[in-house]
Amino acid sequence: MSERTNRSNESEAAAIQEVQPAVESIRTELLARSSIPPQLTKEEHERRKTENEQVLKEQPHSLWYYSWRRLRRNRLAMAGMLITIFLVFVAIFAPELAPFDPNMQVLEYSTEPIGFQGNVLLSKSEVDTSLTVPIPIVEYRVQGDRVIYTTDEGRDHSIPISRLAGNSPTEWHKTPTYYLGTDRYGRDVLSRLMYGARVSLTVAFFAEMCSLLIGILIGSLAGFYRRWIDDGLMWFTNVVWSIPSLLLIIALSIALGLGLWQTVIAIGITEWVDMARIVRGQFFALRETEYVEATKALGLSNKRTIFRHILPNSLGPIIVIATAGFANAIIYEASLSFLGLGVQPPTSTWGQMIHDGYGFIAAGTNWGLTLFPAFAIMLAVFAFNLFGDGLRDAFDPKMKR
Amino acid sequence: MVSFVVRRLVYSVLVVFGVVTIVFFIMNLLPDPSRMMMGQRADIATQTAIRHELGLDLPPWQRYLRFVEHAATGDFGRSFTSNRPVLSSIWDRFGATATLAISSMILASIVGIGIGIVSAIKSYSLFDNASMLFALVGISVPSFVMGLLAMLVFGSWLDWLPVSGYMWEGGELHIEYLVLPMVVLAFRPVSIIARVTRSSMLEVMTSDYVRTAKAKGAPWKAIVFRHALRNALNPVVTTVSAWLAGLLVGVYFIEYIFNWPGIGLQAVDAITRSDFPIIQGTVIFSALIFVVVNFVVDIIYAWLDPRVKLG
Numbered sequence: 001m002s003e004r005t006n007r008s009n010e011s012e013a014a015a016i017q018e019v020q021p022a023v024e025s026i027r028t029e030l031l032a033r034s035s036i037p038p039q040l041t042k043e044e045h046e047r048r049k050t051e052n053e054q055v056l057k058e059q060p061h062s063l064w065y066y067s068w069r070r071l072r073r074n075r076l077a078m079a080g081m082l083i084t085i086f087l088v089f090v091a092i093f094a095p096e097l098a099p100f101d102p103n104m105q106v107l108e109y110s111t112e113p114i115g116f117q118g119n120v121l122l123s124k125s126e127v128d129t130s131l132t133v134p135i136p137i138v139e140y141r142v143q144g145d146r147v148i149y150t151t152d153e154g155r156d157h158s159i160p161i162s163r164l165a166g167n168s169p170t171e172w173h174k175t176p177t178y179y180l181g182t183d184r185y186g187r188d189v190l191s192r193l194m195y196g197a198r199v200s201l202t203v204a205f206f207a208e209m210c211s212l213l214i215g216i217l218i219g220s221l222a223g224f225y226r227r228w229i230d231d232g233l234m235w236f237t238n239v240v241w242s243i244p245s246l247l248l249i250i251a252l253s254i255a256l257g258l259g260l261w262q263t264v265i266a267i268g269i270t271e272w273v274d275m276a277r278i279v280r281g282q283f284f285a286l287r288e289t290e291y292v293e294a295t296k297a298l299g300l301s302n303k304r305t306i307f308r309h310i311l312p313n314s315l316g317p318i319i320v321i322a323t324a325g326f327a328n329a330i331i332y333e334a335s336l337s338f339l340g341l342g343v344q345p346p347t348s349t350w351g352q353m354i355h356d357g358y359g360f361i362a363a364g365t366n367w368g369l370t371l372f373p374a375f376a377i378m379l380a381v382f383a384f385n386l387f388g389d390g391l392r393d394a395f396d397p398k399m400k401r
Numbered sequence: 402m403v404s405f406v407v408r409r410l411v412y413s414v415l416v417v418f419g420v421v422t423i424v425f426f427i428m429n430l431l432p433d434p435s436r437m438m439m440g441q442r443a444d445i446a447t448q449t450a451i452r453h454e455l456g457l458d459l460p461p462w463q464r465y466l467r468f469v470e471h472a473a474t475g476d477f478g479r480s481f482t483s484n485r486p487v488l489s490s491i492w493d494r495f496g497a498t499a500t501l502a503i504s505s506m507i508l509a510s511i512v513g514i515g516i517g518i519v520s521a522i523k524s525y526s527l528f529d530n531a532s533m534l535f536a537l538v539g540i541s542v543p544s545f546v547m548g549l550l551a552m553l554v555f556g557s558w559l560d561w562l563p564v565s566g567y568m569w570e571g572g573e574l575h576i577e578y579l580v581l582p583m584v585v586l587a588f589r590p591v592s593i594i595a596r597v598t599r600s601s602m603l604e605v606m607t608s609d610y611v612r613t614a615k616a617k618g619a620p621w622k623a624i625v626f627r628h629a630l631r632n633a634l635n636p637v638v639t640t641v642s643a644w645l646a647g648l649l650v651g652v653y654f655i656e657y658i659f660n661w662p663g664i665g666l667q668a669v670d671a672i673t674r675s676d677f678p679i680i681q682g683t684v685i686f687s688a689l690i691f692v693v694v695n696f697v698v699d700i701i702y703a704w705l706d707p708r709v710k711l712g
Contacts, residue, residue, distance in 0.1 A: 076534075235412075235415060235416065235419060236419065238416050238419075239419030239420055239423060240423070242420055242688040242691045242692050243420055243423065243424075243684055243687070243688050244650045244651040244684070244687045244688075244691070245651075246651060246653055247651070247653075247668065247680070247683065247684050247687065248427075248684070250672055250680075251424075251427050251428075251431075251680060251681075251684065252427065254431060254672070254675075255427050255430035255431050331543040334543055334545075334546075335543060335545065338654070339669065339672065339673075340673075341672070354545070354546065354549065358549060358658075361549055361552055361553050361556075361557060363557070367553055367557075370549055370553065371550075371553075374546040374549065374550065377542075377543060377546055378538075378542050381541040381542070381543070382537065382538060382541035384541075385537055385540055385541050
């Protein structure tokens with residue numbers, strides 16, 4: 001090279017002169033080939049040219065863009081997503097949406113049917129005047145400063161108006177509708193379902209976050225460092241995998257004490273096995289790719305290679321496993337509360353509602369008490385599985401169903 | 402092959418050892434069992450005696466060695482409630498669980514593979530879409546919910562089948578008691594087996610050798626059963642064996658709901674009574690069964706399929 005540049009300008013010009021005709025002929029030849037073929041009109045050619053330029057001008061889209069486009073076309077997956085959004089909405093706004101306080105007991109209205117209409121006077125609580133206590137009545141009449149009301153036993157009682165909550169009859173006399181009936185203690189099933197969604201989704205979300213962290217950590221370490229670290233971690237993964245999940249979760253939640261966060265941790269530290277395996281598999285596959293080898297050539301730190309290069313490229317499978325894990329966590333939470341080992345009463349949970357209603361099943365009565373929470377669980381898990389299936393198809397169209 | 406078997410065996414023993422260790426740690430987190438055992442007669446002397454008998458007065462590492470030693474000889478202590486040795490009370494109940502699990506898996510395999518094959522052959526047909534949606538529902542329903550629904554519909558409303566009890570009653574066989582729990586238990590595996598069979602069959606049906614078989618004019622039945630199914634069954638067998646192992650150790654809710662006297666029902670009862678020896682015995686026993694089934698499946702695989710790496 002250096003020799004060449006040191007050559008005099010003259011000799012270089014002479015050399016160019018020499019090859020000029022050949023270059024010229026090649027150029028004309030190429031131009032001729034790329035020129036408008038005779039069957040295309042000028043307009044058509046222009047149209048195609050601008051179209052091609054348009055395509056070239058567009059930024060190449062990310063994996064996310066194409067995945068989202070595929071997902072949006074999948075009607076079932078979108079239905080799953082909408083149901084999930086709906087459930088999250090209900091869970092967040094349960095206090096505003098629920099027609100009743102989920103723990104308000106009206107013992108007289110025990111196990112009432114669907115669409116039952118109550119008829120109550122709201123009185124101030126003797127303990128705390130800011131709370132109201134409903135008194136179920138058949139009818140009432142105002143007599144001076146007292147209200148005379150008839151209970152369903154046919155007896156008349158009276159109460160001073162000052163003891164009722166509110167100033168006018170429309171404020172202290174209510175005929176609320178129990179859309180899904182009431183449970184054994186006269187609590188509104190619909191309101192309890194709405195509040196139950198909070199527990200279910202909260203537990204599932206945080207448990208999944210927990211197992212996501214553990215799974216990614218163990219999977220990355222095993223997949224990146226291999227050798228004895230991989231052997232050791234995979235042995236541990238196999239140990240946890242060999243213990244029946246439900247028993248492990250139960251044992252852990254008894255050991256940790258019963259409650260919301262204990263349930264989260266018990267499920268979270270049991271359910272990371274699939275995640276760890278998938279992440280490890282991804283590391284094994286991605287280590288062989290050029291861009292990961294390039295990070296080695298560039299001398300990047302292991303931390304940077306793992307977090308900036310390998311993990312972001314494994315996000316597809318991770319998200320898919322996480323959605324499946326979320327659905328499973330809902331089932332485990334419901335199972336735990338069904339056994340009375342989850343979030344404790346009076347907080348309402350779906351599993352606990354099923355357990356309370358389960359006694360009626362053998363008799364074949366009050367099936368709503370079991371069916372409604374059962375349906376809620378099914379809906380939540382089904383929606384998530386639909387969404388998860390759609391995600392899998394969207395991230396990896398080859399792996400259909 | 403021999404070295405492969407030996408290596409798998411050693412690994413399996415290591416896994417069981419790990420399970421025993423984890424169980425020891427979790428059981429140490431639980432409240433002191435001596436209180437549970439004494440019940441109302443709580444005096445210090447009795448407590449000390451019980452603690453000594455259980456080895457709770459020893460330092461943790463000695464307790465751990467003792468625990469591992471006992472576990473290795475199959476001694477998991479005695480049940481707090483019945484005072485029977487844990488292993489024999491688990492073993493007595495295992496027959497009922499195995500009957501339920503195996504019959505359920507036979508049903509699930511036949512139905513699941515059947516649905517999967519038809520779905521794959523007629524892919525994206527009405528049958529395919531309907532059965533795959535049905536499979537997704539099957540995966541989404543927790544077993545206890547399914548059990549309760551079946552109980553409500555077939556037990557209470559239609560009154561076709563008994564909903565509670567074991568099939569051996571006074572030395573006589575009452576097979577109708579098996580039907581509901583078996584079908585309910587089969588639901589999830591059917592869904593998953595159908596999905597796995599379908600996707601595996603779809604993959605195989607587009608392969609070169611199936612195209613060749615079609616091209617040479619082989620009859621339809623021969624293509625599906627001789628060429629495609631044989632090669633598609635590998636992932637299906639994995640799924641079936643995994644589910645069999647899973648069901649053999651974990652039929653808690655179905656046994657509880659249908660009052661089926663297996664190890665699952667015993668474990669749930671033990672949980673409600675805080676009978677820790679039974680719980681820890683069940684965990685270790687289940688893990689052992691799980692590991693044994695997986696070990697056997699691995700060996701059979703290596704034996705059947707020369708492509709499985711023996712490394």
